[in-house]
Amino acid sequence: MTASDVRLVEAQRWLVDLFERHVEAVFHVAYRVTWNAADAEDVVQESFVRAFLHREDLRDPQRARSWLLAIAYRQALMLLRARKDSPADPASLETDPDRGADPLEAVLHQERAALVRRAIDGLTDDLRAAVVLRDAAGLPLRDVEQILGIGLSATKMRVARAREQLRTELEGVL
Amino acid sequence: MDCQTLFEHLTDFLEGSLTPEQEQLALEHLATCPRCETVLDQTREVTRLLAEHGRITLEGERRQELLHRILQSTR
Numbered sequence: 280m281t282a283s284d285v286r287l288v289e290a291q292r293w294l295v296d297l298f299e300r301h302v303e304a305v306f307h308v309a310y311r312v313t314w315n316a317a318d319a320e321d322v323v324q325e326s327f328v329r330a331f332l333h334r335e336d337l338r339d340p341q342r343a344r345s346w347l348l349a350i351a352y353r354q355a356l357m358l359l360r361a362r363k364d365s366p367a368d369p370a371s372l373e374t375d376p377d378r379g380a381d382p383l384e385a386v387l388h389q390e391r392a393a394l395v396r397r398a399i400d401g402l403t404d405d406l407r408a409a410v411v412l413r414d415a416a417g418l419p420l421r422d423v424e425q426i427l428g429i430g431l432s433a434t435k436m437r438v439a440r441a442r443e444q445l446r447t448e449l450e451g452v453l
Numbered sequence: 454m455d456c457q458t459l460f461e462h463l464t465d466f467l468e469g470s471l472t473p474e475q476e477q478l479a480l481e482h483l484a485t486c487p488r489c490e491t492v493l494d495q496t497r498e499v500t501r502l503l504a505e506h507g508r509i510t511l512e513g514e515r516r517q518e519l520l521h522r523i524l525q526s527t528r
Binding site: 287291302324396420443450452453 | 463464465468492494495496498499500502503504506510511515516519520522523524526527528
């Protein structure tokens with residue numbers, strides 16, 4: 280085995296460890312930006328490959344999670360922008376599989392989900408990113424701030440404005 | 454605290470990051486202002502709806518397949 284082979288094996292071990300620790304968080308961010316499981320998986324794959332290729336950029340291992348989530352977020356946005364011309368069919372929205380037991384509840388759940396998604400789609404990219412990362416993905420504001428790279432008070436402002444717009448849009452179902 | 458000030462502090466209030474004094478003033482205002490109380494309840498409901506309608510898990514099989522694809526791409 281050459282020195283180059285050894286370096287590749289070590290780098291791949293690092294990648295597997297990174298994947299095991301953070302794949303769920305990356306998938307959550309990807310899914311909650313794209314709202315589509317297949318797209319989210321593509322984003323996950325591309326994000327980890329990019330992380331592998333740019334691993335030298337990660338100087339502080341303590342920041343691996345937010346560094347990786349920032350990559351995933353950018354990848355998800357790029358995919359969304361590439362698909363602007365062919366928006367996803369609302370009927371294809373993924374649903375919580377536990378809701379299938381009661382047909383009426385499942386229909387109501389689907390309708391609410393479609394309304395929520397339309398309201399989110401109506402936000403600007405900046406506001407949508409902030410509120411999706413904070414409220415849909417459930418990330419702490421400090422993580423959202425690091426991913427967006429805009430500072431804490433600007434992050435709070437975007438979250439607040441997005442929530443207010445959604446509150447107005449969704450008033451009928453609140 | 455008036456309505457405008459409460460509105461400006463709403464995110465910090467929901468995050469639990471106001472100072473104890475600010476939080477007390479916010480609670481006192483909410484106790485006397487039905488409109489702000491409604492705004493607060495509706496904002497909480499918005500955050501709940503966002504969390505609820507984004508729920509999805511990555512199954513073990515899909516997870517392993519993804520890892521396999523990623524490793525293939527890095528060889």
